[in-house]
Amino acid sequence: MVRETKNTIRLNRKCESSQVFVKDHHTHCIDTCRPVTMCGEVRVPEDHLDVCRTCNATGHNCGIAKGSKAGPGIDGADFVFYVSAMQTERCHKGLTVAYAAHCQQEAALDRPIAGHANLCPGSISTKPQELETLLSTVKHEILHALGFSVSLYAFYRDENGEPRTPRRSDTGKPPLNEKLQTHQWSENTIKTVVRPRWQVHSGYVERTMRMIVTPRVRAEVQAHFNCSELEGAELEDQGEDGTALTHWEKRVFENEAMTGTHTQNPVYSRITLALMEDTGWYSANYSMAQELGWGKNLGCNFAMKSCKEWISTKSYQPLPGKSIHPFCNKVKQDPLQTECTDDRRSVALCNLVKYLQPLPKKYQNFDSIPHVPSGEEQYYGGSVSLADYCPYIQEFTWRARNIVVRGSHCLYEENNPHPDKNFALEKYGPNSRCFDHTNDMWEERTCKQARQWQHWGSGCYLYRCEAGRLHIMVGNYTYACYHAGQEIIIRIMQNGWLHKGALICPPCRDICEV
Numbered sequence: 001m002v003r004e005t006k007n008t009i010r011l012n013r014k015c016e017s018s019q020v021f022v023k024d025h026h027t028h029c030i031d032t033c034r035p036v037t038m039c040g041e042v043r044v045p046e047d048h049l050d051v052c053r054t055c056n057a058t059g060h061n062c063g064i065a066k067g068s069k070a071g072p073g074i075d076g077a078d079f080v081f082y083v084s085a086m087q088t089e090r091c092h093k094g095l096t097v098a099y100a101a102h103c104q105q106e107a108a109l110d111r112p113i114a115g116h117a118n119l120c121p122g123s124i125s126t127k128p129q130e131l132e133t134l135l136s137t138v139k140h141e142i143l144h145a146l147g148f149s150v151s152l153y154a155f156y157r158d159e160n161g162e163p164r165t166p167r168r169s170d171t172g173k174p175p176l177n178e179k180l181q182t183h184q185w186s187e188n189t190i191k192t193v194v195r196p197r198w199q200v201h202s203g204y205v206e207r208t209m210r211m212i213v214t215p216r217v218r219a220e221v222q223a224h225f226n227c228s229e230l231e232g233a234e235l236e237d238q239g240e241d242g243t244a245l246t247h248w249e250k251r252v253f254e255n256e257a258m259t260g261t262h263t264q265n266p267v268y269s270r271i272t273l274a275l276m277e278d279t280g281w282y283s284a285n286y287s288m289a290q291e292l293g294w295g296k297n298l299g300c301n302f303a304m305k306s307c308k309e310w311i312s313t314k315s316y317q318p319l320p321g322k323s324i325h326p327f328c329n330k331v332k333q334d335p336l337q338t339e340c341t342d343d344r345r346s347v348a349l350c351n352l353v354k355y356l357q358p359l360p361k362k363y364q365n366f367d368s369i370p371h372v373p374s375g376e377e378q379y380y381g382g383s384v385s386l387a388d389y390c391p392y393i394q395e396f397t398w399r400a401r402n403i404v405v406r407g408s409h410c411l412y413e414e415n416n417p418h419p420d421k422n423f424a425l426e427k428y429g430p431n432s433r434c435f436d437h438t439n440d441m442w443e444e445r446t447c448k449q450a451r452q453w454q455h456w457g458s459g460c461y462l463y464r465c466e467a468g469r470l471h472i473m474v475g476n477y478t479y480a481c482y483h484a485g486q487e488i489i490i491r492i493m494q495n496g497w498l499h500k501g502a503l504i505c506p507p508c509r510d511i512c513e514v
Contacts, residue, residue, distance in 0.1 A: 001283045002078040002111070003161070009080055009113050010050035010073040011104050013037050021055045021062065022171065025107040028053040028062050039103040040116025042082035047071040081142065082116040091120035097262070098123075099242055100141035101149065110155035110163075111281040115145025128414055136257050136266040143272065147279040148258060150245045153190055154183035156214070157280025164189045164214070164280070180245075189214060193231050199309035201364035201377055207306075210235045210245060214278035220271045224292065227300035233271055236260045238386050248272075250386035252303060254294040254326070260386045264346065264395040265409075267292050293343055294326060307390035308365040327392050328352060329369055331380065335441075338408075338457035340434035341393055344510060347408040347434050347458050351383040352391035363389040410434050410460035423453035425461075425475050425492060425499050432460045433511055435472060435503050438487055442501035453501075461503070465512035472503060481505035 014037045015029030022028070033052035037044045051070045055062040074080055082103075090096055098119045102112035117138070124134060147156075154165045154174035165174045165186040177184040191213045198207035211232035212218075221233045234249035239260050247260035248271070257266035258275075267290035277284045295302050302310055307327050314324040325342060328350035341348045358364070358378040365388075366377040381389030398405045406415045410432040417426060424442045435458065442453040462473040470481040475492045486505040491498065 001285075003109060003281050003283075004078060007106065008073040008075050009048075009077055010070055011037060011039065011044050011048055011080075011114055013049055013052045021059045023053075023055070023062050025172075026053050028055045030055060030057055033065065033068075039082045039114060040101065041084040041086050041088060041118045042116055044082070045071070048074060048080070079112065079146065080114045081145065082114070083119070084116070085119045085121050085124075087120060087122050088118060091118075091122060093240065095261070096120055096123065096242075098137050098141050100144040102145050102152065105155065109157060109161060109281060111279075112146060112152065115142075117141035117145065128412070133262055133266065137262065139268065140257055140266075143258060143276065144246065147276055147281060148246065148272070150180065151182045152279070153185040156185075156189055156278065159280065161280060187213075190235070191231060195304070198362065199306050199312070200361055201308065201367055205362050207362060209237060209249070212275060212278075214275070216274035216278045217271060220269075220274040221303070224269075224271060224297075225295055225299060225303040226297045227303050229300050230303050233275070236386060238388075243386070250384060251307060251388045251390050252295065253292070254387065254392065256292055256294070261384065263384060264341070264348075265343075306365065307388065308367075311365065312367065325393070327390055329366070329391065331369065331372065332383070335454040335456070338455065338459075339393060340436060340458045341395065344433040344435075344506070345410055346395045347410065347460060348393040349396050350391055351394045352380060353383050354379050355381060359389055365390055415460075419495065423451070423499065424456070424459045424501055425490070425494065426459040427462050427473070428460045429462070431464075432462050434458050435461055435463075435506065438502040438504060440502065442499065444497040444499055446497055456501075459503075463511060465508075468508075468512075470505065470508045470512050472505070474503070475499075479503070481508065484508070 012027050013033040016032055016034055017030050020027050020029060029052065031054055033054065037049055049071050052065040052068040053063065054065045090099060098117055100115060100117035102115040104114040105111060106113045156164045158164055167173060168175055174183040189212070190210050193209050193211050195207040195209070197204045211234050213232035218232045222228050222230050234252050235245050236247040236249050236259070237244055243260040248256050248258050250259045250261065253259050255263060255265050255267060256272065257268050258272045269292035270286055270289040273284035273286055273289050276282050301313070311324045311327050311329065329352060330337060330350040331352050331354070332349055336349060338347050338349055359381050363381055364378045366380060368374065369377055369380055372380060382391035395408050397407050406417070409415060410428055411430050413429045415428040423444055424437070437456050437458055441456045444451045464471050472479050472481065472488065474490055475494055477492060479488045484505060484507040488503045488505065490501045490503065
């Protein structure tokens, strides 16, 4: 719901010069307005534009330019969103999928009333299993234009409609930050926090971060991580313009949809809804929030310390490997050894890879890595740089000649392997989940030959919950799980081949609702 001002929306005409005069809350150009006004990559229709207001070079003789008329504008709307799909220069920079911003704010409460988004055609997939990601991208860009933006933080208001950041008496706007080329927010909106002992490979460094500390956001992150000491929600500190400070920190909020890069299963959590409410411009319907599993109830050690410290501390606990989740320490290499995401909705890989150069000191997250020679740890890190190179379990795609063949998400039928290559007899679909294999490779046998499946570790299978037990279906057979860790030996004839392998039963509560 929007805090309304109920005015017809008309966009200001753009000026030829970057210098403008503001009189009675209206922008005045020097001498003349541009013949065309753009909002992002979109030409704004004349019907949507206000009159051209001008002053002379000294700021006098101000008024409506001769012959200029206002268009009818847009009635009955709170926000106008202009969308384009052009392969612009910005699309070619980095791995940009889309970008967005607001174009105009209303005078009374500074709320954005117009914005734009450009979707980069070269980065968009039209595969059915990618539709959810595409829709999430569009929502992500809309939220940037509505308020989650470095150019809007200084304009946020409290629940009474009062500015969170003091305004200058001469302009009525917040002060300018020349370095960032945007208006400077106050410390009660974004606070700079210093962590003096941030653990890294062979020692500690000082780490400075910026956090959203508005009331609802702070309450939501403290509840999510179960950490009452947490100052607020950490903002991304890496990436180019349009990424740093305008997204949640990837290390802390991995698959929250408002992080700086899409990796897997994007969700819009209560934390993002809280931010939109803390702008002072909207009220949120929290029943529409999606569950964010990443970091939930993992405490202050997860939310306030480095992943290096988390991995080192947890490595000495009883269940090595699983205990360091959601981070991981298996190097991604052939043969691929997969595992399951924590929600068991996808086959996944640890995204730990070797880099050609040592990582910067603050991103060196290991003192030792299984099967990596001592002294080489500084070359290894997660493949997602925005997550501070912390390695974690991640969905992936199988490719042939660099073309995506299928994904690893269990719920999409499109991800089923080709029958000739389905060694482990997997079945993808809406009623499937990921189950771990044993440490032995699956194999196919006939009387004359044997083939081993080079990628193993986990797979997607149909399941059902009956009479308090989990049942896993492989081929045309159903196997009951009686306890967690139980090994189910598979020997099934299919298409003239004997398929041999084994599955491990998870705890029933992981999949079946009690």
